[in-house]
Amino acid sequence: MIRFEGLDNDVPACLNSHTKIWIESVLQSYKKRVGSLFFIFCTDEGLLRINQQFLNHDYYTDVITFNKSVNENIISGEIFISTERILENAAELKVDFSHELHRVLIHGILHLIGFDDSTEREKEEMRERERISLSLLTIY
Numbered sequence: 527m528i529r530f531e532g533l534d535n536d537v538p539a540c541l542n543s544h545t546k547i548w549i550e551s552v553l554q555s556y557k558k559r560v561g562s563l564f565f566i567f568c569t570d571e572g573l574l575r576i577n578q579q580f581l582n583h584d585y586y587t588d589v590i591t592f593n594k595s596v597n598e599n600i601i602s603g604e605i606f607i608s609t610e611r612i613l614e615n616a617a618e619l620k621v622d623f624s625h626e627l628h629r630v631l632i633h634g635i636l637h638l639i640g641f642d643d644s645t646e647r648e649k650e651e652m653r654e655r656e657r658i659s660l661s662l663l664t665i666y
Contacts, residue, residue: 528546528550529562530545530567533567535572553601562603564603566606568609569608569609570586572608573607587611588608588611591637601635605634612626612630632655641655
């Protein structure tokens with residue numbers, strides 16, 4: 527089950543059943559299945575509070591992922607996303623909002639699969655995996 531929910535912000539209108547099919551196809555490409563995935567949309571301030579409360583980080587971010595998987599092959603979790611941060615990042619990167627949003631959705635999924643982005647090498651690998659995942663979106 528994949529659900530899109532608003533916490534203190536609306537769910538972006540560009541997310542739909544095709545987005546869910548795409549997420550499932552990305553997971554399938556890693557030989558994983560969907561468990562319970564919740565994408566929760568926040569304001570910058572809402573995500574900052576989550577960052578402070580649960581991670582002891584005092585800074586803004588675009589995504590925070592909480593892994594709820596009990597089986598390595600069935601991916602479950604909560605992915606909190608700041609739509610304000612997505613909008614700002616999209617403008618800075620000169621891409622449209624929908625593209626940046628889908629990149630961040632898959633970034634969260636990649637974390638749930640087990641990929642990290644702490645080092646420069648890991649960041650490069652994460653970006654490449656995001657690029658490959660985004661290329662699958664064009665099928666739909």
